Amino acid sequence: MSLLELDGVESYYGQSHILRDVSMRVEEGEICALLGRNGAGKTTTLRSIAGARPPEVREGRITYKDREITDMETEDISVLGISHVPEERRVFGNLTVEENLHLADVVQNRSNTVGRDLQFEHEGQSIEQILDDFPRLAERQNQLAGTLSGGEQQMLAIARALKQSTDLLMLDEPYEGLAPQIIETVEGAIERIREEGTTVLLVEQNAVAAMKIADRCYIVDQGGVVFEGTADELREDDETRERYLGV
Ligand SMILES: Nc1ncnc2c1ncn2[C@@H]1O[C@H](COP(=O)(O)OP(=O)(O)OP(=O)(O)O)[C@@H](O)[C@H]1O
Numbered sequence: 481m482s483l484l485e486l487d488g489v490e491s492y493y494g495q496s497h498i499l500r501d502v503s504m505r506v507e508e509g510e511i512c513a514l515l516g517r518n519g520a521g522k523t524t525t526l527r528s529i530a531g532a533r534p535p536e537v538r539e540g541r542i543t544y545k546d547r548e549i550t551d552m553e554t555e556d557i558s559v560l561g562i563s564h565v566p567e568e569r570r571v572f573g574n575l576t577v578e579e580n581l582h583l584a585d586v587v588q589n590r591s592n593t594v595g596r597d598l599q600f601e602h603e604g605q606s607i608e609q610i611l612d613d614f615p616r617l618a619e620r621q622n623q624l625a626g627t628l629s630g631g632e633q634q635m636l637a638i639a640r641a642l643k644q645s646t647d648l649l650m651l652d653e654p655y656e657g658l659a660p661q662i663i664e665t666v667e668g669a670i671e672r673i674r675e676e677g678t679t680v681l682l683v684e685q686n687a688v689a690a691m692k693i694a695d696r697c698y699i700v701d702q703g704g705v706v707f708e709g710t711a712d713e714l715r716e717d718d719e720t721r722e723r724y725l726g727v
Pocket residue numbers: 493496498516517518519520521522523524525534685
């Protein structure tokens with residue numbers, strides 16, 4: 481059994497039919513990358529899994545730890561241990577870095593009341609651990625989040641997700657707009673998260689950077705899966721890379 485499975489998923493925004501027969505699986509403990517050009521359907525796939533609406537999933541099944549989550553509310557999906565860090569990096573701009581991290585506790589405590597029968601395999605990380613992983617955040621603990629750079633806000637958004645008990649971390653374009661040096665810091669953090677046992681599903685435009693840390697990759701094009709394989713297989717498949725990723 482895979483940790484997460486999508487089987488024949490068809491998602492729509494109103495009349496627009498975006499995902500077509502999307503089937504994929506994410507194995508426990510891996511970094512799985514979902515790649516593809518602009519508008520291919522990557523964000524729509526993550527939103528479909530996270531229960532973020534729109535899109536509407538009209539056909540197919542999404543299962544997590546063998547439990548169907550297709551029509552569940554986004555809060556209930558998060559209580560099951562799936563964290564979703566969307567592209568738009570939601571941080572509370574008028575709160576400090578530290579207050580943003582403490583806020584994750586409040587959200588989790590509320591969630592625990594809803595899902596008190598649930599056991600998480602991976603406890604959320606402590607603030608000390610997180611600040612160790614992200615020294616740039618440590619230096620800026622008392623700074624208002626709204627005044628952080630784009631890269632620092634991305635780190636804070638990931639750090640907040642890690643503060644919660646997460647078994648599957650879904651990151652939407654974590655490298656977007658970041659300088660190469662900051663990408664390396666975020667990469668290192670993602671690899672450490674995986675070493676600690678959290679599974680990662682990573683959506684990226686930057687296919688070269690994503691292939692570096694991913695175990696397996698999927699490519700979506702026009703709402704359908706056109707490639708599934710290991711990162712090594714994709715690196716060796718020049719034709720597929722050039723055709724669907726332009727690299
Ligand atoms: N709220 C919406 N209403 C209508 N169409 C939408 C909506 N959101 C996305 N779409 C369309 O769905 C398609 C897939 O978009 P999606 O955001 O999933 O692509 P993506 O692969 O994540 O692209 P990018 O890398 O540019 O973020 C696009 O054609 C987009 O215009």
